[in-house]
Amino acid sequence: QSALTQPASVSGSPGQSITISCTGTSSDVGGYNYVSWYQQHPGKAPKLMIYEVSNRPSGVSSRFSGSKSGNTASLTISGLQAEDEADYHCSSYTSRSPYVFGTGTKVTVL
């Protein structure tokens, strides 16, 4: 099972919006609405930010939103803040594994 493909890095200035993509196949991202996104600060455990493509757990800022089109899911962070600087990982249920993560994206706030 190959990892889902994410850009290595994305950057933006405070207040801007950025979008991170997560590309898979019809056997994972495209086949199920079970895409999740996790935020990971250096030296910390991942934190669930989005589940089932676009749902936010209680306590997660509404500045974080998710969507999906075909085999690509996306995480958008609006009103970028310094505290959003972290690594972001997507994941998807798959027909084979049954779970796969993305390659990870480092978000830098300029």
Next chain:
Amino acid sequence: EVQLVQSGAEVREPGESLKISCKGSGYIFTNYWIGWVRQMPGKGLEWMGVYYPGDSDTRYSPSFQGQVTISADKSISTAYLQWSSLKASDTAMYYCARHNCGSCPFEFWGQGTLVTVSS
């Protein structure tokens, strides 16, 4: 409050065995899947496998099948990840995480256990 508390950092030599643990509290241990996730230095997350303490159902990623063993002791609400013969390439941070079902996200995470394999 749901908590997953993992055992401390370990240093082993290649060829040695190891068992690390993840103790759950604040919920009914047998009602939720526990998964294990590897993160090699400077790399992304890799799903290793999951275990359902209720009936001992275990599922492994093809990449880790035969390389590790996932188990649990229901009586002490603790899940385990073990190796029979470590390699240098097993050096990584290992996280346990809880999810509600096979397709559900990992909602709660342990703090991580750093495993270093070096001669």
